[in-house]
Amino acid sequence: MAATPLTPGTAATARPRVLRRVLWAFQVLFGLFLIVASALPKFAGQKDAVETFAQIGWGQWFRYVTGAVELAGGVGLLVPRLAGAAATGLVGLMIGAALTQILVIDPVWALMPIGMGVVFALIAWDRREQTRELVRSLTR
Structure with a gap:
């Protein structure tokens, strides 16, 4: 079998598809x-969640708000049209989670939200045009 030659444009277009x-x-x-x-x-109301939010000191209502934001963000990530907007919002959530870990709970655990925040930022960047289109469709 003969190998198909790669043109310079072929490798360049394959890379974004792999990243996507x-x-x-x-x-x-x-x-x-x-x-x-x-x-x-x-x-x-899992015991660990209740205890963690008691340790944060903002009350259990904040546990429900955080859960609602996580649920909305998780669903948004699974809907291609909403993924960029969801990832953008989740970057903010992860910044808050990392700061809470560093300042209130245990600084070592801040690595998890920081890592997730980086991935969410990459998703938001990759889906930025879809997010712009979503915003445009809402402002028409």
Whole structure:
């Protein structure tokens, strides 16, 4: 079999497709994680979640608000048209989570929201044109 020669444009167009697929995989994984492993325990009143929000000191209402934001963000990541906007909002949530870990709970655990925030920022950047279109459609 003869190999198909790659033109310079072929490699350049393949790279964004690979990046988009990798980011899509992260969107699905993090979306499901936010819904199942993070938001639902907050709504269900899991002991660890209740204790963590008691330690934060803002009251249990904040647990529900955080769970609602995580649920909305997780669902948004799974809907392609909403993924960029959801990722942008989740960057803010992860900044708050990292600061809370550093200032109130345990600084070592701040690495998780920081890492997730970086991935959300990459998703938001990759989906920025879809986010612009979404905003335009809402302002018409």
